Amino acid sequence: MITTIEPVGSWSWETKVASPGSDLFVQCVRQVLDVWAALRSLDLAEARAQADITVGAASGSAVALQVERVPVESPEAGAESVLLDALSALSGKNVGCVTIDLSLPGAPLRSGVPHSVQQLFVVSIDMWASGATTTTLHTFSDAWLSHDLRGHRQPNVQKENAPRLKAALAAITELIGAPVQPWDPGSHGAPTEYGFEDFPDDDPDLLDSWYMFEVPRRTERLQQKIPQDAPRYEAETSAPVDFVNVSTNERVIGYLWASENGDAAGYEPRTPEGHIAIDAAADWLAFLSQARRRGLSSLAALREAMHWKGTERSGTVVPGSLRKASSPEEVQGLSGQE
DSSP states (O other): OBBOSSOSEEEEEEEEOSOOGGGHHHHHHHHHHHHHHHHHHTTOSOSOEEEEEEEEESSSSOEEEEEEEEEEOOTTTTHHHHHHHHHGGGTTSOEEEEEEEEEEEEOOEETTEEOOEEEEEEEEEEEETTSEEEEEEEEOBSTTSSBOTTSOBOHHHHHHHHHHHHHHHHHHHHHHTSOOEEOOOOSSOOEETTEEOOOOOOOGGGGOHIIIIIHHHHHHHHHTTSOTTSOOOBSOOSSOEEEEEEEETTEEEEEEEEETTSSBEEEEEOGGGTHHHHHTHHHHHHHHHHHHHTTOOHHHHHHHHTTOOOBTTTBEEOTTOOEEESSHHHHHHHHHBO
16 A cells, blocks of 8 residues: 555535634534544544644635644544634634645555554635535545556455445535535546546556656655755666665654765655655755755765754654665655555
């Protein structure tokens, strides 16, 4: 099973509240918590989450409020007040739209064993002052697909997990009282009202969406975390690489690598660890950029990183984790595995 940064598939439900009035914040918060509770009832989401909140101004396209990474412990235990507190700065003011993106950890199954993923789903609620509401469910795991994202058949994994996704879509449809609208087919799969269409059993290389789409997009997104004119090593190489584990709080959140020819280096986030793995990229890429500015080879930079104390966000290199890989692609393959 593989976890991505970009959604593997998405589904939406559209409704219109008769009279939202001044309770727009309350209704939006309750909607997202109700969907979370529905996923919890099916053992598809854990009792903790993170919320990103965006509020648009009543006129124009200005953002009136943007708050990220709001920790929420449970849909049943004070979550409503936590989210409303985050919105309290705009209490009594006219707003145009409220968006809550709730990132939910969960655990797909393999042979009956749960494999923890820090962002299995994101529930997004867009609620406008007019009463129009769009609820969207995004998933970031290939556990529901007939083939994993490397193009290999996974009938047992699909058999265990696809019915769980089907039950989740049915539960949200019943909760909201509107038909589910699968999004158009994307890079990784074709959503349906029941889950995903099965892939044809083609050559795995033709279905390898991980390397064709996810890795290039992820690399581009991570490189944007440092200034465009910052010195940097090559992001690709055909040479073998040395790499190390990066961890925080005893959790491996990524891998730092350098090519044996000294020209290329990078940081690969361990995507099942969610935001913490992605956020760490800013510090590791800045570290590599500074090493490049000082004229160090990529291997010398990697050796120096092994003794860096790091930051609270970056984590540190795990002692004794240095090993070799045939290419960066091998390290990238590790980074997506649950």
